[in-house]
Amino acid sequence: MIEGVVNSSYEAIVALSLRGPDGDARDIEAVIDTGYNGFLTLPPRLVAELRLPFVTSAQAILANGSEETFDVHSVTVLWDSHPVAVDAYASDTTPLVGMRLLDQCDVYVQVRDGGRVLIETSN
């Protein structure tokens, strides 16, 4: 089970451990974004620090309907203590957890300042 919290900006925050190809690890906080149907977004600074390998470039549709080109990198996420290799869009925002990373999970959110976030994985 993964636990998090709803912050004062009404964002559901969870802590994630990331691992790069050389074994470098970083703990980050990411916002659950149910409107994002990918796995993860990470700021380019973090991509560079972990030396995440470039995978591809690809288009994404932004919230305003426009299209933008992103670089996609691969990263290993420690998801409920299990390493999972996912692709991450390099985007200079707060890291986002998308719906594909939540695939097969049950997500509970107490939507209030300080509320709990629970992600139950199927593992």
Added chain:
Amino acid sequence: MVWSDTPRSADSDATDLPAARRSRTLRRNSGGYRYGMRPLLYGSAHHQFKYLDSGNWGITCIRQSGSTSVRGVASGDAGRKPNRSCLGHEHVSVFTEAEASLLQRCAMAVRGGGYLMLALARVGTIAELAAPVPPSRGSRGDRRASPTQHRAAGLIRRRVWGPFALPRHAWFGLERLGGGAMLSRHTAPREFAMTARRPPEERARLGEAIYEREIRKQVESLYHGAIVAIDVNTGHWVVADTVLGAAELLRAQRPEATDVWSVRVGHRAVYSFAGSSVRRDAG
């Protein structure tokens, strides 16, 4: 069951589909994942589960790509030690989702995480591996695990190979079992090029041009929602069900591919932040 061609660019040599077609047994028993086979269609191989009894050995290829895991199993005859003859012949099957998940967890515990693993397991012991794998080799002093778990864990530890430790032709055999597009030679993420040579806008322009000109008509009707990865420098392309899977397959075939552009078939974009997935032809 018809072994359909997986679309790819003309000069692709990753798989030997004609050889696979010649083998009636292989075709009939090909329980390996092929693109377009939904998890429920694993049921098409259920009749082969009779091979998955406790007397059989299975060699499984677990490739994790995003949230999708692809497993193919070639199991040998009861009582026989697994050997090369297990691969590509006779009994081919797949694990159930739950079984493969357990085995995958064990393999990952042994390897400390990884991208693609080959693990050997005695099929009947898989269910007993649900508990955590004992942490140390042998670990006889760990009383929390049952003797069966100890044996199984030791077995897994000893028998987990790097993919290239397999005989070359055996590994290719696995590829054929998998239908080519999904079970490819191992390319771990760390083997990807760290950077691309062209700027993103140029990759996008070239990639879209190649997709519209050469690929779209071939894939749009059959592979809606799949990912096409294109090497924009050579025009070589592959199709798979995930971004990582497609890139991995492309680089397995073309290690020099650095400028890769990916398209989700039938959609304007691979992912969306807009809360909906917009079809390409509706855009």
